[in-house]
Amino acid sequence: MIKIAPSILSADFSKLAQEVKDVEQGGADYIHIDIMDGRFVPNITMGPIIVEAIRPVTSLPFDVHLMIEDPDRYIDDFVNAGADIISVHAEACTHLHRTVHLIKQRGLKAGVVLNPATPIEWIIDILPDVDLVLLMTVNPGFGGQKFIPNVLKKIRRIHELKEENGWTFEIEVDGGINEETAKLCVEAGANVLVAGSAVYRSKNRREAIQAIRGS
Numbered sequence: 001m002i003k004i005a006p007s008i009l010s011a012d013f014s015k016l017a018q019e020v021k022d023v024e025q026g027g028a029d030y031i032h033i034d035i036m037d038g039r040f041v042p043n044i045t046m047g048p049i050i051v052e053a054i055r056p057v058t059s060l061p062f063d064v065h066l067m068i069e070d071p072d073r074y075i076d077d078f079v080n081a082g083a084d085i086i087s088v089h090a091e092a093c094t095h096l097h098r099t100v101h102l103i104k105q106r107g108l109k110a111g112v113v114l115n116p117a118t119p120i121e122w123i124i125d126i127l128p129d130v131d132l133v134l135l136m137t138v139n140p141g142f143g144g145q146k147f148i149p150n151v152l153k154k155i156r157r158i159h160e161l162k163e164e165n166g167w168t169f170e171i172e173v174d175g176g177i178n179e180e181t182a183k184l185c186v187e188a189g190a191n192v193l194v195a196g197s198a199v200y201r202s203k204n205r206r207e208a209i210q211a212i213r214g215s
């Protein structure tokens with residue numbers, strides 16, 4: 001079962017509630033929310049108050065992608081704002097095990113994220129504890145970038161490790177996902193596809209979601 005997580009980073013923020021409802025009606029499985037602090041990544045986006053503001057608009061799970069340094073400081077704010085899944089970058093956590101368990105103790109699903117150039121070894125020891133592994137297929141910071149094909153090897157390897165060990169985490173990809181690159185990622189073992197511009201820049205979001213899902 002392939003899940004589609006439209007990233008609201010590419011939505012029209014002047015009518016954000018409507019944009020969230022539109023992808024829910026279009027068949028989205030998660031709402032992907034990109035939080036950037038201007039330090040871990042060059043861009044600044046939104047904080048917990050936006051997450052809280054759109055929480056009543058949809059019943060879809062909020063898939064919160066934290067691109068911030070030292071994310072432990074803000075976990076509770078995003079929990080209280082209504083996040084369902086919180087993912088943190090291995091590169092941004094000094095004590096990744098502590099951060100993952102902080103998220104889980106709050107009753108949420110915890111994900112770990114790797115930038116395109118970060119090796120799997122960085123997260124190998126935490127894999128039994130996580131609910132989701134997010135492999136970046138662009139360098140995080142902006143929507144609308146080009147897919148980096150070299151990450152496919154990493155998706156395959158994570159998928160193999162998951163199968164060998166009987167782990168149940170989801171494998172998510174994020175960045176430059178469209179109909180074509182989605183297919184490659186699914187073949188490699190991904191089951192959650194984030195798509196920003198491919199969904200929000202298309203007039204018919206339902207058709208875009210279906211095309212990316214491949215059905």
Ligand code: DX5
Nearest residue numbers: 007140141144175176196197
């Ligand atoms: C990139 C963000 C992505 C971004 C994806 O830093 O994490 O979620 O919104 O946008 P597209 O699908 O346009 O590459």
Ligand code: ZN
Nearest residue numbers: 034065174194
């Ligand atoms: Zn993201």
